[in-house]
Amino acid sequence: MISRMATFHNYRSVANDMNRQQVKVQENQEQLASGKRLLTAGDDPVSSIYIQNFDQQNTQIEQSLKSITLARNRLDNEETAITEAENLLDDAKRKTMMMVNGSLSGDDRTAHKQDMQGLFDSFMNMVNTKDESGNFIFAGTQYSKQPFFRDNNGQVTYSGDSYQRMAKVAPSVEVPMNDAGDKLFMEVSNPYGDYQPDYQLQSGSLLLLSQASNTNDADQSAYRVEFATTSTGPAYKLFQNGSEVSSGSFDPGKGIQWGTLQVDLEGEIEDGDVIDLSRQDKVDVFDAFRRSIELSDSDVSDASASAELHQAVADLSEGFKHINRARSEIGTRLQTLDRQENMHEDFRIVMTQARGTLEDLDYATAVIDLNENMMALQASQQAFAKTKDLNLFNYI
Numbered sequence: 001m002i003s004r005m006a007t008f009h010n011y012r013s014v015a016n017d018m019n020r021q022q023v024k025v026q027e028n029q030e031q032l033a034s035g036k037r038l039l040t041a042g043d044d045p046v047s048s049i050y051i052q053n054f055d056q057q058n059t060q061i062e063q064s065l066k067s068i069t070l071a072r073n074r075l076d077n078e079e080t081a082i083t084e085a086e087n088l089l090d091d092a093k094r095k096t097m098m099m100v101n102g103s104l105s106g107d108d109r110t111a112h113k114q115d116m117q118g119l120f121d122s123f124m125n126m127v128n129t130k131d132e133s134g135n136f137i138f139a140g141t142q143y144s145k146q147p148f149f150r151d152n153n154g155q156v157t158y159s160g161d162s163y164q165r166m167a168k169v170a171p172s173v174e175v176p177m178n179d180a181g182d183k184l185f186m187e188v189s190n191p192y193g194d195y196q197p198d199y200q201l202q203s204g205s206l207l208l209l210s211q212a213s214n215t216n217d218a219d220q221s222a223y224r225v226e227f228a229t230t231s232t233g234p235a236y237k238l239f240q241n242g243s244e245v246s247s248g249s250f251d252p253g254k255g256i257q258w259g260t261l262q263v264d265l266e267g268e269i270e271d272g273d274v275i276d277l278s279r280q281d282k283v284d285v286f287d288a289f290r291r292s293i294e295l296s297d298s299d300v301s302d303a304s305a306s307a308e309l310h311q312a313v314a315d316l317s318e319g320f321k322h323i324n325r326a327r328s329e330i331g332t333r334l335q336t337l338d339r340q341e342n343m344h345e346d347f348r349i350v351m352t353q354a355r356g357t358l359e360d361l362d363y364a365t366a367v368i369d370l371n372e373n374m375m376a377l378q379a380s381q382q383a384f385a386k387t388k389d390l391n392l393f394n395y396i
Contacts, residue, residue: 057351061344064169068337068344071167074177075330075337077131081138082184082327086320088123089285092116093316096292100309113296120289124150127181138181141165147181148286154293156286158182169340175333184326186284191318195223195263195277197311201303206267208310212277216260220279225256225263229271270303285319288312 099112127138127148135143139160147160162183164176190196195212207227224239227250238246238258246258255264263277292312298305 058348060171061348064344065341067167068169068341071169071175071177072334072337074131074137074165074167075334077129078137078178079327079330079334081126081129082323082330084126085123085185085323086327088119088126089316089320089323092119092123092289092292093313093320095119096309096313096316099292099296100306100313109296109300113293116289116293116296120154120293123285123289124148124156127185136160137178138184140178140180140182143178148185150286154286154290156186156284156290158186169337170344173336173340175336175340177333179326179330184323185286185319187282188285188315188319188322190281190283191314192311194279194281196280196283197307198276198278199304199307199311200274200276201307202270202272203301203303204268205270205273205303205307207265207269207273207275207303208267208307209275209277210255210264210266212261212263214261214279219260222279223261223263223277225275225277227269227271227273229269234269283315283318285316288315288319292316 095112095116099109128146129137131137136145136147137143139145139147141163142160143165145159147158148156149159150156158181160181162180164180165178166174167177168174192209193211193213195209195214197209197212199207201207221240224242226237226239228235228237230249232249234250236247236250236256237244238256246256250256250265250269252265255262257263265275291308295305295309295312300306
């Protein structure tokens, strides 16, 4: 009977050694093909944990960068719309100022009215602008609903909300990516202070409200100022909710003072001029458009209409400033997005470098290891061949 001279233990030992060398060679080849030192977590458990943390941070960075891109697109769309709003408001202000000019004929005013109507139509189209996704820009968080509606009388209502959509561009940084339409166009600071005037002026009067303020926020009374001319100059009577509370000679340098109320006026006063003051901290540009269009039909000699046109000009001018400040705020947000994007990119570079020190392959060392393991494998294969061929026939 033919029998092997090597024991089964020696045979298995040589075979296992050859298999181990084959595994090492295969790992070397996979490392060289992938360029990675770590192929499995078992290659270096500690480094693998750090690499997993790097992957999680990289995922967060990618999400933040996507949010930044989305927010930038939204803000760019809003900035474009607001720039158009500024141009329309500026044109409307100029047209209204021209209507104040008493030298305009009736035909000229009719032409200006048509121009103002066209500007108002363009403005309404602008405030209902949609972005590339079909969302209304100025609807707050109700972006699927049209925000502004105008009735047959030119009155505009808002159906959105007053909130902003936020973009999380970093773990602790959120940036607004829109502005609610009511705050932009319907909550403009009153250019006259705390009150809006209603004029009842006599022919030839040039009286205009300059400023009316009240430091008592709880005072919501309606005030009325009646003027009369006397031999010593103009005089006034001040009424609060219909009751006379003050009277005297009118001094243009001091205005009218009563309690916490201060009223400053300008222009020439005619006997019988009346100004009603209603408490109003905010104005909206839609109402200024509407009044400008309505007042364009008034006679050029109507002093009250001319004063109200001045009022519309002031409201449109303040609306322009309000919108301009909003555009500046958008610019600040875009700068914040740029800074955050740069920070994310810089951190990703640092993180990639740190990960590379743990994961990337040193090709020179890997090639040396491969050559050594190849030589060891060849030796194991030769030893295995010699071992399995040992039998008694070799000695007969």
